[in-house]
Amino acid sequence: MDNRLRHAQSSSTYTATALIIWIAGFTGAFILTTILTVFNYLLSNLIRTLSLQGRDIAYLGMLFTIFLVSSAVGSVVLARRFGPLKIMTLGGILAAAGCLICGWVVGTDPSRMSFGVVLFAAGIASVLTGLLTWLIRAAKPLSMTGLGFAAFLLADRLAAPGGAGILFGLANTQSLNVLYSLCGVITLMGTALISGIYWLAGRKPLPPSRETASPQRKPWWLWFLLLILVIASSSAFSNNLMESFFLRGRVNWETLQVIFATPIPALAYLLAILAAGLGSDLAESLARRSGWAVSGRLVWLLVVMTASGYLLFSLAATQDLGVIISGLRWYSPLDAAVLTALLGLLFSAAPNRQVDLAAGFYIALPPLAVAVFGFLESLVIPPTDYFTPMVFSQIYYLAGIGFSLAMLVLDLRNRGKTASSPVEPPTGPR
Numbered sequence: 001m002d003n004r005l006r007h008a009q010s011s012s013t014y015t016a017t018a019l020i021i022w023i024a025g026f027t028g029a030f031i032l033t034t035i036l037t038v039f040n041y042l043l044s045n046l047i048r049t050l051s052l053q054g055r056d057i058a059y060l061g062m063l064f065t066i067f068l069v070s071s072a073v074g075s076v077v078l079a080r081r082f083g084p085l086k087i088m089t090l091g092g093i094l095a096a097a098g099c100l101i102c103g104w105v106v107g108t109d110p111s112r113m114s115f116g117v118v119l120f121a122a123g124i125a126s127v128l129t130g131l132l133t134w135l136i137r138a139a140k141p142l143s144m145t146g147l148g149f150a151a152f153l154l155a156d157r158l159a160a161p162g163g164a165g166i167l168f169g170l171a172n173t174q175s176l177n178v179l180y181s182l183c184g185v186i187t188l189m190g191t192a193l194i195s196g197i198y199w200l201a202g203r204k205p206l207p208p209s210r211e212t213a214s215p216q217r218k219p220w221w222l223w224f225l226l227l228i229l230v231i232a233s234s235s236a237f238s239n240n241l242m243e244s245f246f247l248r249g250r251v252n253w254e255t256l257q258v259i260f261a262t263p264i265p266a267l268a269y270l271l272a273i274l275a276a277g278l279g280s281d282l283a284e285s286l287a288r289r290s291g292w293a294v295s296g297r298l299v300w301l302l303v304v305m306t307a308s309g310y311l312l313f314s315l316a317a318t319q320d321l322g323v324i325i326s327g328l329r330w331y332s333p334l335d336a337a338v339l340t341a342l343l344g345l346l347f348s349a350a351p352n353r354q355v356d357l358a359a360g361f362y363i364a365l366p367p368l369a370v371a372v373f374g375f376l377e378s379l380v381i382p383p384t385d386y387f388t389p390m391v392f393s394q395i396y397y398l399a400g401i402g403f404s405l406a407m408l409v410l411d412l413r414n415r416g417k418t419a420s421s422p423v424e425p426p427t428g429p430r
Contacts, residue, residue: 017201018138022151024197025135029128029155031190032095034163035183036124039099040064041164042176043117060117065367067121072363075126076133076356084130084356085198091126092191094119096184103180124187125363131194132359136347138201140355143281146297146344150277153340157269220349224361226403227342231366232373233396234335236389237312272333273340276304280344293415294408297345302404304341308334309397316390 043060071091079087098120105112132152139148167182280297287296311334315327343362350358373392 015142018142018144020197021135021138021201022148024194024201025131025138025148026151026155028131028190028194028197029135029152030159030163031186031193032124032127032131033156033159034167035095035099035187035190036128037159037164038167038179038183039120039124042179060114063114064117064121065371067118068125069364069368071122071125072129073357073360075129076360078126079130079133079356084133085195085202088127088130088198089191089195091123091130092187092195094123095127096123096187096191098123099180099184099187103177103184127191127194129356129360129363132362133356134198136355136359137352140348140352143284143348145347146277146280146284146340147274148277149343149347150273150340153336153343154270154273157273157336158266161266220346220351220354220358221361222407223342223346223349224365226400226407227339227346227362227365228369229396229400229403230335230338230342231369233312233393233400235370235373236393236396237331237335268329268333269336272337276300276337276340277344279304280341280348284348294411295345297341297348298404298408298411301338301341301345302401302408304334304337305397305401305404308338309401312393312397316394 043064075087075091098116098118101116101119102113105116132149135148135152136145139145167179167186280300283296283300285296286292287294287299292299308331311327311331315331346362347355347358373396
């Protein structure tokens with residue numbers, strides 16, 4: 001009885017600690033992704049007004065993507081060698097220094113911003129990778145990787161309409177040096193918050209994870225193939241309005257601006273992401289208790305993908321602008337829900353010692369996948385009647401559904417083999 005009481009008390013204590021980590025992780029991710037959003041906006045829009053040549057702009061964008069991708073994975077290796085807290089703190093300092101350097105030179109010689117861009121990209125990728133790793137490792141013992149990732153993605157999706165809007169309101173967007181400097185100060189504050197709570201939470205060891213991998217489980221990294229298809233489908237859908245409608249003269253520029261300016265309610269994002277994360281965790285818990293022959297998280301992922309696909313094909317079949325604008329308000333939250341359900345499954349399948357590697361790949365893949373698939377789609381632009389961005393989006397989606405069904409069959413076979421394999425009696429002296 002005493003052991004049960006102690007176990008209940010320790011479980012309750014860790015649940016409270018995990019809740020604090022969830023809130024702190026959401027807050028830190030919101031601050032840092034806000035800075036990342038503002039930095040990306042400045043690179044892609046504001047510096048165009050400073051008489052930079054197109055070659056210089058492309059050069060800065062390419063530098064940013066290269067160092068963001070490489071640092072997200074490279075920081076994992078460094079964190080295993082020197083500890084995640086040191087790498088996260090160092091990354092925050094580098095990101096802040098990059099902002100300050102950009103603010104220093106942007107008013108005199110914007111072409112010298114490259115060093116600041118490199119520092120910021122390397123630093124912000126390191127902090128975000130460490131932060132996501134921390135959130136998932138805190139959630140795995142409670143079998144709540146869906147909600148763990150939901151905190152990170154929710155902060156990311158609310159950064160643009162929330163944090164970035166507030167930051168632009170506080171600073172004069174025409175004074176770029178002030179805006180960059182403000183980004184640097186806020187980055188330092190966010191890093192200090194994350195590092196402090198990480199240090200306090202790290203004084204208690206994490207309990208073992210409830211989700212144990214079977215010896216015949218498929219490689220967890222295969223789910224990154226589905227992630228690439230999901231990102232590609234979403235990117236092609238976003239490009240469809242600009243390339244298929246505008247370039248082909250179906251929609252004038254004023255109407256297109258109205259479509260892109262249509263706000264997506266923050267509450268819709270909140271409900272979709274939290275429902276997808278919680279649904280993934282509850283489905284897996286139900287599957288274990290009911291003895292399902294398949295992963296509950298995978299079944300939930302297929303449910304969410306079906307809802308997203310229904311809306312995607314419905315929008316592809318209509319030319320009614322009212323329906324398209326209304327559908328966009330629902331497609332983006334559903335797309336985020338698919339991402340949440342998928343990453344909840346991926347991080348659940350990843351062994352605890354490789355969660356950091358999975359987090360690094362997640363931070364690195366989206367910008368890389370968007371760039372690669374955007375280039376492939378550009379080979380058939382201007383679009384023909386048969387190869388529009390919407391068609392590409394549907395192709396990627398169908399490939400993703402096919403991949404998920406194949407993984408479902410594979411999961412059924414593996415679990416069936418495990419259940420039917422005889423258990424050898426113990427040998428040796430009694």
